[in-house]
Amino acid sequence: MAAHDLSPDMTFSLAPPRGRVFDSIVDVVGGTPLVALPRMTAEDGLTARVLLKLEFFNPLGSVKDRIGAAMVLAAEREGIITPGRSVLVEPTSGNTGISLAFVAASRGYRLIVTMPEGASIERRKMLRLMDAQVELTPSRLGMAGAIARAREILDTTPDAWMPGQFDNPANPLVHEETTAEEIWQDTAGSVDIVVAGVGTGGTASGVAHALKRRKKGVEVFGVEPVESAVLNGDEPGPHGIQGIGPGFCPATLDVQALDGVIAVSEREAIAAARRCARMDGIPIGISSGAALHAATQLAKRPENAGKTIVSIAPSFAERYLSTPLFNGL
Ligand code: PMP
Numbered sequence: 437m438a439a440h441d442l443s444p445d446m447t448f449s450l451a452p453p454r455g456r457v458f459d460s461i462v463d464v465v466g467g468t469p470l471v472a473l474p475r476m477t478a479e480d481g482l483t484a485r486v487l488l489k490l491e492f493f494n495p496l497g498s499v500k501d502r503i504g505a506a507m508v509l510a511a512e513r514e515g516i517i518t519p520g521r522s523v524l525v526e527p528t529s530g531n532t533g534i535s536l537a538f539v540a541a542s543r544g545y546r547l548i549v550t551m552p553e554g555a556s557i558e559r560r561k562m563l564r565l566m567d568a569q570v571e572l573t574p575s576r577l578g579m580a581g582a583i584a585r586a587r588e589i590l591d592t593t594p595d596a597w598m599p600g601q602f603d604n605p606a607n608p609l610v611h612e613e614t615t616a617e618e619i620w621q622d623t624a625g626s627v628d629i630v631v632a633g634v635g636t637g638g639t640a641s642g643v644a645h646a647l648k649r650r651k652k653g654v655e656v657f658g659v660e661p662v663e664s665a666v667l668n669g670d671e672p673g674p675h676g677i678q679g680i681g682p683g684f685c686p687a688t689l690d691v692q693a694l695d696g697v698i699a700v701s702e703r704e705a706i707a708a709a710r711r712c713a714r715m716d717g718i719p720i721g722i723s724s725g726a727a728l729h730a731a732t733q734l735a736k737r738p739e740n741a742g743k744t745i746v747s748i749a750p751s752f753a754e755r756y757l758s759t760p761l762f763n764g765l
Pocket of ligand 1: 531750
C-alpha cells in the first residue's frame, strides 16, 4: 500500500497518483490497475497468483483507448494528419470506433466510422454523442462491406486518413511502451506469464516484445475463439467473443513472439466472466472471460505453481448487455 499524508485514524486511503490536473481526456489513457482474484483463487486451490489487468479503467472503457490515442498522436507527430483539417475514416463495429471518437473530438478531427448494420445501438449512439459520423453497410456483407465502404470514403474525401488498427505499427508499440511497462512495474518484475485475447494481436505482441526483453523466460499466450481458431490451423467461423478472433492473421500480430495460442469457447468465456463478477465482484466482458479461462487453465498446471500470471481484461460487462453474457438475468 502506498504511503499517503492522511491522518492516522483514517480508514481509507486515496489511490495514487493524486495532485495533478490532466490537460485533456487523452492524457487519462493507461495506468490501469492490476487486481487479484482472492476468492476465485481460493476456491480453485491455486498456488499460482492470477491477476487481472483492468483495461476498462481507461476513459472510454476499453483497452482500445490506448491505440485510439497512440495511432492519432503518432500520425500527428509524423505530419500525416492535422487537427481541424484531416478526416479520420475507420471500419470498426467494436471498441476501436468509440476510442477513436473521443480522441477525434478532443483533438478536433472529423471522424467517419463504417460498420455493418447489425452493430449494437449503444455503440452507434455513443459514436454520435461524440459527433462521429456513422455509415452503416449491409449486414450480409459483414466487415468486408464496412472495409470496402471505408476505402471508398477514403478515396473520395480530401485529407482523409485511415488509422488502420490491423496494420498500424503504433498499435503494438503502445502496448510495448505502456501496457507491458505497467505490468512490469506493478508486479515489481515478478510477472511470469501474460495471457491476452488476440483481435489485432497488438496487445499480446507488444507486451511479449517488451517483457521478453526485460526478463528471460517470461511467457505470453494469445487467446482465440474455438469457433474460429485460425491461429491453431482451423477455418474462420462465426463466434460470440467480440473483439477477438477476426478470422485472419493480422499484420499487427507477431505470432513468433507468442508461446502459444489457447482456444476458448464462447461458453467457457461467458462462464469465467460470470464467475469473476459473482465471486470477486469484477464484471468483465466476454473476451476478458476468455483470457481468464485460459489463465486459470495455465494456473492449474503443476509447472506453473507459485507463478504470477497476468490476464488482460479488455472491457467491462456493461458493454455486452444485449449479448448471452446476460442471458437469464
Ligand atoms: N477484447 C476486446 C473487447 C477488444 O475490443 C479487443 C480489441 N479488438 C481485444 C479483446 C483484443 O485486443 P487486440 O486487438 O490488441 O488483440
